[in-house]
Amino acid sequence: MELEAVIVELERNRKVFNTTLTDMSQPLINWKNNPKDWSLLEIICHLVDEEKEDFRARINRAFQYPGKPLKPIDPAGWVKSRNYKEQDFEKKLQQFDKERQISIAWLKTTADLNWDNSVLHPEYGAMPAHSFLYNWLAHDYHHIRQINGIKYHFLKKNSGDSLEYAGNW
Numbered sequence: 577m578e579l580e581a582v583i584v585e586l587e588r589n590r591k592v593f594n595t596t597l598t599d600m601s602q603p604l605i606n607w608k609n610n611p612k613d614w615s616l617l618e619i620i621c622h623l624v625d626e627e628k629e630d631f632r633a634r635i636n637r638a639f640q641y642p643g644k645p646l647k648p649i650d651p652a653g654w655v656k657s658r659n660y661k662e663q664d665f666e667k668k669l670q671q672f673d674k675e676r677q678i679s680i681a682w683l684k685t686t687a688d689l690n691w692d693n694s695v696l697h698p699e700y701g702a703m704p705a706h707s708f709l710y711n712w713l714a715h716d717y718h719h720i721r722q723i724n725g726i727k728y729h730f731l732k733k734n735s736g737d738s739l740e741y742a743g744n745w
Contacts, residue, residue, distance in 0.1 A: 577710065579683070579686070579687055579691070579709070580687075582683075582709055582710070582712075582713055583680060583683050583684060585713050585716075586676065586679065586680060586683070586712065586713060586716065587676075587680050589676075589713075589716040589717075589720065590673060590676040590677070590680070592720055593620075593623070593669075593672060593673075593676075593716075593719075593720070593723075594669070594673055596720070596723055596724075596727075597616065597620060597665075597669050597723070598669065600616060600665065603730075604616065604726075604727070604730050605617050605665045606661070607726065607730050608726075609725075609726065609729040609730075609733075613726075614655070614722070615661070615726070616665070616723060616726060617660060617661060617663060617665050617668070618655055618660045618661060619719055619722060619723060619726075620665060620668045620669055620672055621654075621655075621658065621660035621663050621668050622651060622654070622655070622660070622719075623672050623719060624668055624671050624672045624675060625651065625654055625658070626651060626715065627672060627675040627676060627679060628675055629649055630649060630651065631679075631708055631709075631711070631712035631715070632678075632679045632682065634646060634695065634708050635686075635705045635708045635709060635712075636682075637695050638693045638694060638695045638703075638704065638705035638708065639686070639689045639690070639693055639705060641695065642690075642693035642694060642695065643694065643695070643696070644695055644696065645695065645696040645698070646695050646696065646697055646698070648698065683709075689705075690705070691704065691705045691706040691709070692704050692705070692706065693705050728745055
Protein backbone atom coordinates (compact mmCIF):
# COMPACT_ATOMS: atom_id res chain seq x y z
CA MET A 577 0.00 0.00 0.00
CA GLU A 578 1.38 3.40 -0.98
CA LEU A 579 1.98 6.20 1.52
CA GLU A 580 -0.61 8.40 -0.21
CA ALA A 581 -3.28 5.70 0.06
CA VAL A 582 -2.63 5.26 3.80
CA ILE A 583 -2.82 9.03 4.31
CA VAL A 584 -6.16 9.08 2.48
CA GLU A 585 -7.46 6.29 4.74
CA LEU A 586 -6.23 7.98 7.93
CA GLU A 587 -7.99 11.16 6.81
CA ARG A 588 -11.15 9.18 6.00
CA ASN A 589 -10.99 7.57 9.44
CA ARG A 590 -10.68 11.02 11.03
CA LYS A 591 -14.05 11.78 9.48
CA VAL A 592 -15.43 8.37 10.53
CA PHE A 593 -14.45 8.95 14.16
CA ASN A 594 -15.95 12.45 14.12
CA THR A 595 -19.18 11.37 12.48
CA THR A 596 -19.53 8.25 14.59
CA LEU A 597 -18.79 9.95 17.92
CA THR A 598 -20.36 13.41 17.59
CA ASP A 599 -23.46 14.17 19.70
CA MET A 600 -23.35 10.98 21.77
CA SER A 601 -25.63 10.73 24.79
CA GLN A 602 -23.91 10.78 28.19
CA PRO A 603 -25.15 7.28 29.06
CA LEU A 604 -23.63 5.90 25.85
CA ILE A 605 -20.34 7.81 26.32
CA ASN A 606 -19.69 6.06 29.64
CA TRP A 607 -21.42 2.72 29.00
CA LYS A 608 -19.53 -0.58 29.10
CA ASN A 609 -20.86 -3.97 28.08
CA ASN A 610 -18.81 -5.43 30.94
CA PRO A 611 -16.52 -3.78 33.52
CA LYS A 612 -13.27 -4.80 31.79
CA ASP A 613 -14.29 -3.18 28.48
CA TRP A 614 -13.45 0.38 27.53
CA SER A 615 -16.11 3.06 27.22
CA LEU A 616 -16.35 5.45 24.27
CA LEU A 617 -14.76 8.09 26.51
CA GLU A 618 -11.79 5.84 27.28
CA ILE A 619 -11.41 4.98 23.59
CA ILE A 620 -11.26 8.61 22.45
CA CYS A 621 -8.76 9.46 25.21
CA HIS A 622 -6.66 6.50 24.08
CA LEU A 623 -6.84 7.64 20.46
CA VAL A 624 -5.59 11.11 21.39
CA ASP A 625 -2.62 9.72 23.30
CA GLU A 626 -1.78 7.17 20.62
CA GLU A 627 -1.92 9.86 17.94
CA LYS A 628 0.60 12.04 19.78
CA GLU A 629 2.81 9.58 21.63
CA ASP A 630 2.75 6.35 19.68
CA PHE A 631 2.39 6.21 15.92
CA ARG A 632 3.42 9.71 14.83
CA ALA A 633 6.20 9.92 17.42
CA ARG A 634 7.55 6.45 16.69
CA ILE A 635 7.60 6.90 12.93
CA ASN A 636 9.42 10.17 13.45
CA ARG A 637 11.90 8.43 15.76
CA ALA A 638 12.59 5.83 13.07
CA PHE A 639 13.38 8.64 10.62
CA GLN A 640 15.57 10.55 13.06
CA TYR A 641 17.23 7.76 15.07
CA PRO A 642 17.29 4.54 13.04
CA GLY A 643 18.53 1.52 14.95
CA LYS A 644 17.86 3.10 18.34
CA PRO A 645 15.48 1.68 20.95
CA LEU A 646 12.05 3.18 21.42
CA LYS A 647 11.12 5.11 24.51
CA PRO A 648 8.62 3.00 26.48
CA ILE A 649 4.96 3.94 26.55
CA ASP A 650 2.06 2.41 28.51
CA PRO A 651 -1.21 2.78 26.58
CA ALA A 652 -3.10 0.25 28.73
CA GLY A 653 -1.87 1.90 31.93
CA TRP A 654 -2.78 5.39 30.72
CA VAL A 655 -6.47 4.56 31.17
CA LYS A 656 -6.00 4.84 34.94
CA SER A 657 -2.85 6.96 35.26
CA ARG A 658 -4.33 9.67 33.02
CA ASN A 659 -7.79 9.30 34.51
CA TYR A 660 -9.57 8.77 31.21
CA LYS A 661 -12.98 8.21 32.79
CA GLU A 662 -12.99 11.77 34.19
CA GLN A 663 -12.11 13.53 30.92
CA ASP A 664 -14.46 15.68 28.85
CA PHE A 665 -15.63 13.60 25.87
CA GLU A 666 -16.32 16.49 23.48
CA LYS A 667 -12.98 18.16 24.24
CA LYS A 668 -11.15 14.87 23.67
CA LEU A 669 -12.98 14.31 20.38
CA GLN A 670 -11.95 17.81 19.25
CA GLN A 671 -8.41 17.17 20.43
CA PHE A 672 -8.26 13.92 18.47
CA ASP A 673 -9.48 15.71 15.34
CA LYS A 674 -6.81 18.39 15.74
CA GLU A 675 -4.04 15.85 16.39
CA ARG A 676 -5.10 13.74 13.39
CA GLN A 677 -5.01 16.82 11.17
CA ILE A 678 -1.47 17.52 12.44
CA SER A 679 -0.53 13.91 11.69
CA ILE A 680 -1.95 14.05 8.16
CA ALA A 681 -0.14 17.31 7.39
CA TRP A 682 3.11 15.88 8.77
CA LEU A 683 2.77 12.59 6.88
CA LYS A 684 2.38 14.52 3.63
CA THR A 685 5.93 15.85 4.17
CA THR A 686 7.55 12.42 4.61
CA ALA A 687 7.40 10.92 1.11
CA ASP A 688 11.14 11.38 0.51
CA LEU A 689 12.19 9.94 3.87
CA ASN A 690 13.45 6.38 4.31
CA TRP A 691 10.40 4.35 5.33
CA ASP A 692 12.65 1.30 5.76
CA ASN A 693 14.44 2.91 8.73
CA SER A 694 13.83 0.75 11.81
CA VAL A 695 13.76 1.32 15.54
CA LEU A 696 14.06 -1.34 18.21
CA HIS A 697 10.77 -2.29 19.82
CA PRO A 698 11.17 -4.17 23.14
CA GLU A 699 8.65 -6.84 22.13
CA TYR A 700 8.77 -6.96 18.32
CA GLY A 701 12.43 -6.20 17.66
CA ALA A 702 13.42 -4.06 14.68
CA MET A 703 10.33 -2.31 13.29
CA PRO A 704 10.55 -0.16 10.17
CA ALA A 705 8.69 3.13 9.91
CA HIS A 706 6.34 1.67 7.29
CA SER A 707 5.25 -1.04 9.75
CA PHE A 708 4.20 1.63 12.26
CA LEU A 709 2.28 3.36 9.47
CA TYR A 710 0.34 0.24 8.47
CA ASN A 711 -0.31 -0.61 12.12
CA TRP A 712 -1.58 2.93 12.68
CA LEU A 713 -4.24 2.35 10.04
CA ALA A 714 -5.04 -1.11 11.44
CA HIS A 715 -5.32 0.47 14.91
CA ASP A 716 -7.96 2.84 13.53
CA TYR A 717 -9.91 -0.08 12.09
CA HIS A 718 -9.68 -1.93 15.40
CA HIS A 719 -11.18 0.98 17.32
CA ILE A 720 -13.85 1.69 14.69
CA ARG A 721 -14.95 -1.93 15.09
CA GLN A 722 -14.80 -1.56 18.89
CA ILE A 723 -16.91 1.62 18.81
CA ASN A 724 -19.52 -0.04 16.61
CA GLY A 725 -19.61 -3.00 19.00
CA ILE A 726 -20.27 -0.73 21.96
CA LYS A 727 -23.05 1.05 20.10
CA TYR A 728 -24.60 -2.27 18.99
CA HIS A 729 -24.56 -3.79 22.49
CA PHE A 730 -25.87 -0.56 24.03
CA LEU A 731 -28.78 -0.64 21.56
CA LYS A 732 -29.43 -4.31 22.24
CA LYS A 733 -29.48 -3.81 26.01
CA ASN A 734 -31.51 -0.62 26.00
CA SER A 735 -33.99 -1.39 23.22
CA GLY A 736 -35.25 -4.57 24.84
CA ASP A 737 -35.26 -6.14 21.38
CA SER A 738 -33.34 -9.23 20.30
CA LEU A 739 -32.07 -7.47 17.15
CA GLU A 740 -32.08 -10.86 15.40
CA TYR A 741 -33.76 -9.41 12.35
CA ALA A 742 -30.69 -7.20 11.76
CA GLY A 743 -28.51 -10.27 11.23
CA ASN A 744 -25.85 -12.05 13.24
CA TRP A 745 -23.48 -9.76 15.06
